[in-house]
Amino acid sequence: MAMDEREARRAQVLAERAARRAARADTAAPSEAKEDSAALGTAGKDEVKQSAPAAPVAPPESSVGEAPKPLATPSASAPETFRIIGKRNPKVDGMPKILGTARFTDDFKLPRMLFGKTLRSPHAHARILRIDTTAAAALPGVLAVITHHDVPRRYGIIPVSQDETALAADRVRYVGEPVAAVAAIDEETATRALRLITVEYEPLPTVMTIDQALEGTVLLHEDNKTGNILKQVQQSFGDVDQALAASDVVVEDTYFYEGNTHVPLETHACLASWDSEGRLELITTTQVPHYLQRELSKVLGVPQSRIRVIKPHFGAAYGGKSEPFSLEFCASVLARKTGRPVKFVYTREEVFLAHRGRHPARMWLRLGAKADGTLTGLDFKCWLDGGGYASFGVVTTYYTGVFHTLPYILPHFRWESTRLYTNKPPCGPKRGHGAIQPRFAFEIALDQLAEKLGMDPAALRLKNAVEQGHQTVNDFQVTSCGMKEAIHKVLELSGYHQKKGQLPKGKGIGIACSAYICGAGQPIYANDMPHSTVNVKLDRSGCATVFSGSADIGQGSNAMLAELVAEELGLTLADIKVVEADTDLTPVDLGSYSSRVTFMVGNAARRAARMLRDKVLQGAAQHLGVAVEDLEQVGERIQYVKNPVRGIPLLRAIAEAEARLGPLSASGSYKPPRLSTRLGGRGAGPSPAYTFTAQVAEVEVDSETGVVTVGKIWCVHDCGRALNPVVVEGQIEGSIYMGFGEAIFEAQRYYKNGLLVAPSILEYKLPTIFDTPELSAHYVETIDPDGPFGAKEAGEGPQLPTAPAIANAVFDATGIRFKANPMTPDVVLKGLEGRPAGRHARMV
């Protein structure tokens, strides 16, 4: 052969081998490809790369060489078949908690750490004339004592009502209000030091009821322009008076929902330390690291950039830790003063005093309907007993009114709510925030309406239930709705129709429904920035790290992040790490409140993961010399859409993507769409999506003891999509449990002098394992168009129907209409005793 002939032949052989190798390299492990290239006598990896033709190859069917063997395992089928979403996965951060290795705030220690303690007011209302801390400061082992002068700046979670200080200025407004704080070498010394602080008070007349507050002769906040009213809101839609006048039946009644509190098993705690550069690190039990960072900055006079807030493993709160607290400021100031880390841990009694729990609510309504059961209109008034400071009270006030327009069609609607200051620990957000009390009243009123109409309460609800696409009179847009489906399912599960009115005397069954938000449409402070940003990085070992400012408070947000990102990236849960709630490391998320996290943080995470997935696909496409559209990721492979048996391992694609396109890091954000704010209140109420819940409760009432035993509660909750059924069920069960506790057991009440009646878990009476009914938690999936994989929420919504369902069941059992809670034995007995005289129990 001539030289050029040999050259040509050699080139041809090389080309054929290269093509064969390219075809095999698609499915071969890297080492196999190495062997091939070794046969050609060149270095492994480079060869493999070089063997891939620069120009797009012909479609696999036409490539030279043997057809590759089909894979032993079949590839994934339809795109809708999720690998992780919808499966009963254990939580990614569950095991450390179960082993006891998870570190909660009080589990952290720093060298030379001091202990902080708070001195609290014994008076419900008093002027502070003098504080003498000299004896306390002189006690051996005490390193610093602070009062208001050391931390004077006002703060408050809601910008328009910043009426609190870390330590009381010239007045105390509830028994237990923080007045001074000490840092000492141990808890015992700190406690002894508190006793050495002398405070001279001038007691003032107290305001202990809604009526006393309304009367206004004694004012709690003299600079408040509206007396003891923190907030009053009135809204009107349509013509309620006309609608009610034209109704065939009207129910007019008053209701009372008692105040109660969260009682998380973990008490408030924080550990503050400053570094040599004047930067603060605060490890704390907070639901809202971002908002806390802002308030710390303001009160301490330090830029946010020099403040690091870390939320570690968190022992629950249900809303009780969603604002800044005195201990966080005191620990920071004391740490700065002493130059040593300072830890505060609230006692259980202090948690009761910190409160921020359910507002006692006095409610009045008129609800009308036509003879066929169509609701005509609602006139609603509410008074909230708010305690000494604002907390979230402005928002609570709005929430008591705005949610009446769901889950039933309500064409005419007027409401007015007033939140009062009283000399008690401040009320704030507790699971269901402000919507629980009105739902109690409304769902009982519906049953009263059903009674007047001679209609089945379930049928009345079905008749009026909203559907997808509904827009309420106050601009709520129902993007997905399973209300009717949930009602039908809960009726079937509970056997409601076989039992209603047919159970033996003393036994009864009742139904109630509700709707709830997936986060507030507006952030707490005015801004146009995303509500949530999530960063995801994909590293060379095929692991992804998710950085999220969201706060896992036990509801499973870390698990949610890992599941969404793993699903999008085709990884397993073991390949995902979640870094959360550290303002130095994680981008801003507004926090865990108003059931926003799955919807908003989930969407942000999904966007970031999708960007990475696109990058990986692009890298694979460039490596293989095909168009991105020719490839798809299925499981842990990138494969050809038209010939799924051919593909490359995901790890390989990741390496190619990083090499060709640069680091694999992405940032995804979420901001709710422009929702209506025309109704003011920073648009409190409008949300990107709503969930719907139907519940049935079965009870037995003992006529001799007045004890109400709830045997079973069935719940069907439209959660959009259950990203993890175990977690969703857990949230539903926990919500029902809390509603049950509020209905039958729990009350946060005060003596006339302002002392808390039940400042311990023993006295407060929350349900034990014996008290809790059988809980049957179910969900329906309506796949919301805007939720991540269609998911909405499950953390609060399922609590709303519980108390009224129980009240309605008690009516079915006894004929007594209870319109107040808790339905404790003494209350029930009074009601039963009133029955022969034809009186209905009324506890307002």
Next chain:
Amino acid sequence: MQKVLVPLSINGECFEVAVKPHQTLLDTLRDTLDLTGTKHGCDLGDCGTCTIWVNGVPTLSCLTLVLEVVGKEITTVEGIAREGVPHPLQVAFDQCGAAQCGYCTPGFIMSGVALLKENPAPSLDEIKLALSGNLCRCTGYTKIIEAVQQAAGRMQEAQAHHANPCQGSQLASSQEV
């Protein structure tokens, strides 16, 4: 108040610690020995988060003086997993979603493992009784009960297989996920 030096035996390990006479076992475990798996929720014996074993018996460590347990065998949640292998009840908690915030979980594990040791096939009422001193605010107890039932079932299967290895039953391993 003067501290005294006392020997303690915890999870099979011997310690010598300086404690004040009025110091609780809970504070000693958490603050002196850095065994922070045991939690405090109330310091009054109302909630059960501080549950540990004294000679195998579930006990509230917040109401136990450390001096009382000298010479006794203390077991905390850190001593439940054996050589890094979680107890079947711990595996069941993980699989059933019985830990939401997880703060009450160590206490429940102590009460639950003690129950299963003494009563391998507890009825629903027996489970509730054994766990009645532990409060949970997150779960409504539903999945906690499920976890105990699942663990009991698996442990019984494992026992049966161990007793008769020739039987073809599914061996439930505590390493199963």
